[in-house]
Amino acid sequence: MQSRTPVGRAGRPRSAAADTAILAATRQALVELGWSKLTLGDVATRAGVAKTTLYRRWAGKNELVVDAVAELFAELELPDRGSLAADIEGVVLQFAAILALPEARSGLMAVVAESTRDEALRARIRASIVEPQKHLVLEGRTRAQTRGELPPETDPDSSARTAELIFDVIAGAVxxxxxxxSEPVDMDWSRDFTRLLLNGLTSPPTT
Amino acid sequence: MQSRTPVGRAGRPRSAAADTAILAATRQALVELGWSKLTLGDVATRAGVAKTTLYRRWAGKNELVVDAVAELFAELELPDRGSLAADIEGVVLQFAAILALPEARSGLMAVVAESTRDEALRARIRASIVEPQKHLVLEGRTRAQTRGELPPETDPDSSARTAELIFDVIAGAVxxxxxxxSEPVDMDWSRDFTRLLLNGLTSPPTT
Amino acid sequence: MQSRTPVGRAGRPRSAAADTAILAATRQALVELGWSKLTLGDVATRAGVAKTTLYRRWAGKNELVVDAVAELFAELELPDRGSLAADIEGVVLQFAAILALPEARSGLMAVVAESTRDEALRARIRASIVEPQKHLVLEGRTRAQTRGELPPETDPDSSARTAELIFDVIAGAVxxxxxxxSEPVDMDWSRDFTRLLLNGLTSPPTT
Amino acid sequence: MQSRTPVGRAGRPRSAAADTAILAATRQALVELGWSKLTLGDVATRAGVAKTTLYRRWAGKNELVVDAVAELFAELELPDRGSLAADIEGVVLQFAAILALPEARSGLMAVVAESTRDEALRARIRASIVEPQKHLVLEGRTRAQTRGELPPETDPDSSARTAELIFDVIAGAVxxxxxxxSEPVDMDWSRDFTRLLLNGLTSPPTT
DNA sequence: CTTTAACCGAGACGGTACGTCGCGTCTTGTA
DNA sequence: TACAAGACGCGACGTACCGTCTCGGTTAAAG
Structure with a gap:
């Protein structure tokens, strides 16, 4: 009757636990059902949450799955294994391990497919999943330069372009x-791939 | 492609024109609606065909789209441009041109996503879309060996493994x-990529 | 592919049994739940029918309930009990018996309430439920005139107006x-009411 | 009407203005939306009140609307127009004027419909809306007896029964x-009805 | 040159999920 | 203790497609 909203927050705040539960439930549903049979109603039930709560926080299936999958890729890092080749092999295997998870396989490609017709979704995927991994390439290169395995950068433009290229090649190939x-990304393949990436086609493999 | 009226059977044969019309309608719908909003009822209407006719020939959306998209990739070939580098750049640009078509972008990734939980679909995609392109790698290598740009094969096992690897690297990167x-695959990128593939990381680009 | 719809009917015809089952299920749901808790999904389930089938045939809850209730009133008739008073008492008791059914009580008033803001619904109620009963008044009057209990009509306009008036008085009062x-419409009340209707207030009841 | 802060209670007292605002908002919403589309959240917003405030005072939509509609009927009275017939015609027209208000039409029948399955609601309607009007019949009869238009009562039981009967006939018919x-209750109809009520069917109208 | 079996269009059918809306309850901070 | 605000669990809404099932009508090869 008197009102006058004094400052920022009014009303009951959103439950922080709900977000966690929903994302976990989403991943579980991806494992059991896959992208196309995953329903938001089912996710809500698994999370012990009402469907409306879910819709209040995410615009739809795509956005929800992007967030759920992003958490899987957030743990990627670049351990120092002593040489550029070993570092690359290590990160390739880590990446492959994530792609072996059903929740990642099913969810990732589906949202990428959806993103071909939805610029906002494409941006969200890049911001949440792809971009955060690019530091792996930059760190790896810096480390290799420190070791003397790679020459220092001269042209900053070329440097950035090359980093993008390497990222697309590694991520795309894996x-x-x-x-x-649908073949295993195991240590053998990882070694072959790394040798090709470092030496190129014209320096024949020395298997 | 998938049906063919059984031999020595009585009764009215299936309309051949229907197959063509349905696949064309599918591609048109992919362009206008994208994978997720494409409905089989709509495809049937566009093709001037009853839904039953469509279901008599394809098991579902996935199989239909695989066939519709496969026809797009069937036209890829390897023109002889005089050098291995030029041949690779050429095929990369051709591939990119197909991926620029909305019906290919939207359909391809979607069926790949679906195939993560459906072995039969995965096999169908490989048989209809992926495998037919591998000859490009084999032809390119043979041609390069003839030209003396690459050494001849020694170990047949290594040879096959390398071909698979190169295919994954090229297709995956593009x-x-x-x-x-979501960046353009243009002549510049194609050149950078080919140089990396041929020379490797440790032979720095000479831009 | 060739088509040319030759004549009237095409496609699978609507199930006649479904209509019957749906209306019966509607009345059952009215009994158990009442108007406001009746849901179309529940009616469909009771009828062993999909919700879509129901929506294909009725625009909504209102229209459905009008049809379901109309069948209850369709059985009203005017038995010849020998005198105008006896005839009126008989039809009042019949009417009251129908209004004692929970499916009639709950449904009838609700659709009348809805019809206060929906001219089409109002027309449907009149056409399906109300108008078919007016012949009771006309038959009763004719019969009474034949018996000499009422004078013959002179002015046709006044005759119609009076019939409408009597109908509103009887139906409204019951x-x-x-x-x-919320009091019983029993033989006592029926007799009192009939005496009032026939003799008026100024001819005092002779109880 | 229904709440009243308990005596001797600590804490902030309930706003009296809120009740008024809520009931007015309810009537306004009945006019604009009708019963079935009226929502308590909307009423609260219109009244400038939180939903919780509304629920603290009324159990639900039914109870709220009964109170909102009751205020409309509270103003009915029996002006002395000189004769029984004129008095009846007057009250009939007054009653009809209220029933012409959209908030009364829509609300009244709806709560009556709801009351067929809710004894407490039925009692509330009678207590708040119906019973307060019965004095009109009693006053009218007394006045007519004073004038000599009607004989005095003899049997108190019969007297009460007749009053109830007349009330049902008048209210029901209108x-x-x-x-x-869905026809107008105008002066013509009012005169016809009153003549029928006073003289009965067998004393033919003298139009 | 007729069978006759499979085809075809149309569209109704039983389902399932959608995304929205209102309910009545709850949890905040402020008065 | 009341109040405004608004999130919450719940359940129904009406719609859209799914994949299946009648229908009546057609069409070409087999008899």
Whole structure:
């Protein structure tokens, strides 16, 4: 009757626990059902939450799955294994381990597919999942330069372009091997791939 | 493609025109609506065909879209441009041109996503879309060996493994650049990528 | 592919049994739940029918309940009990018996309430429920005139107006007694009411 | 009307203005939306009040609307127009005028419909809306007896029964004419009805 | 040149999920 | 203790597609 909202917050605050429960439930549903049979009603039930609560926080299935999958990739890091080749092999295997998780396989490609017609979704995927991994390439290069395995950068523009290129090559090759060719990304493949990346086609493999 | 009226059977044969019309309608719907909003009822209407006719020939949306998209990739070939580098750049640009088509972008990734939980679908995608392109790698290598740009094969096992690896690297990198990073696969990128593939990281680009 | 719809009917015809089952299920739900807790989903389940089938045939809850209730009133008739007074008493008791059914009580008033803001619904109620009963008044009057209990009509306009008036008085009084005052419409009340209707207030009851 | 802060209670007292604002908002919403589309959240907003405040005072939509509608009928009275017939015609027209208000039409029948399955609601309607009007019948009869238009009462039981009967006949007929037959309750109809009520069917109208 | 079996269009059917809306309750901070 | 604000669990809404099932009508190869 008198009102006058004095400052920022009014009303009951959103439950922080709900977010956690919903994202976990989403991953569980991805494992059991896969992307296309996952329903938001089912996720809500698993999370012990009402469907409306879910819709209040995410615009739809796509956005929800992006967030759920992003948490899986957040743990990637670049351990120092002593040489550039060993560092690359290590990160390739880590990446492959994540792609072996059903919740990642099913969810990741589906949102990428959806993003071909939705610029906002594409941006969200890049911001939440892809960009945060690019530091791996930059760190790896800096470390290799420190070791003297790679020459220092001269042209900053070329430097950035090359980093992007390497990222696309590594990420693309691993994803294609794992999800399209459907063959294992194991230590053998990782070694072959790394040798190709470092030496190129014209320096023949020395198997 | 998938049906063919059984031999020596009485009764009215299936309309051949229907197959063509349905696949064309599917691609048109992919362009206008994208995978997730494409409905089989709508495809049937566009094709001037009853829903039953469609279901008599395809098991579902996934199988239909695989066939519709496969026809897009069937036209890829390896023109002889005089050098291994030029051949690779050429095929990369051709591949990118197909991935620029909305019906390919939207459909391809979606069926790959679905295939993460459906072995039969995965096999169908490989048989219809992926495997037919591998000859590009084999032809390119043979041609390069003839030219003396690459040494001849010694170990047949290593030879096959390397071909698979190169295929995953090329296809994966282009797809990742085009659909995930969402950056253009143009002549510049194609040249950078080919140089990396041929020379490797440790032979620095000479831009 | 060839088509040319030759004549009237195409496609699978609607199930006649479904209509019957749906209306019966509606009345059962009215008995158990009442108007406001009746849901179309529940009616569909009771009828062993999909919700879509129900919506294909009725625009909404209102229209459905009108049809379901109309069948209850369809059985009203005017038995010849020998005198105008006896005839009126008989029809009043019949009417009251229907209003004693929970499915009639709950449904009838609710759709009348809804109809106060929906001209189409109001017309449907009149056409399906109300108008079909007016012949009771006309038959009763004709019969009474034949018996010499009432004078023959002179002015056709006045005749119609009076019939409408009598209908409103009888129907209104019984409904009000049963549903608003919530008192029994039994033989005593029926007799009192009939005496008032025939003799008026100024000819005092001779109880 | 229904609440009243308990005596001798600590804490902030309930706002009296809120009750008024809520009931007015309810009537306004009945006019604009009708019973079935009226929502308590909307009423609260219109009244400038939180939903909790509303629920603290009324159990639900039914109770709220009964109170809102009751205020409309509270103003009915029996002006002395000189004769029994004129008095009846006057009260009939007054009653009809209220039933012409959208907030009364829509609200009244709806709560009556709801009351068919809710004894407490039925009692509330009678206590708040119906019973307070019965004095009109009693006053009218007394006045007519004073004038000599009607004989004095002899049997108190019969007297009460007749008053109830007349009330049901008048209220029922007017409601049926206005809401079901959906015809105007104007001076002509009022005169016809009054003549029938006073003289009965067998004393033919002298139009 | 007729069978006759499979085809075809249309569209109704039993389902499932959608995304929204209102309910009545609760949890905040402020008065 | 009341109050405004608004999140919450719940359940129904009406719609859209799914994949299946009648229908009546057609069409080409087999008899």
């Amino acid at each position: 994803v294609h091997r794992a999800l399209v060719s | 797809v990742h650049r085009a659909l995930v990073s | 409904v009000h007694r049963a549903l608003v005052s | 409601v049926h004419r206005a809401l079901v037959s």
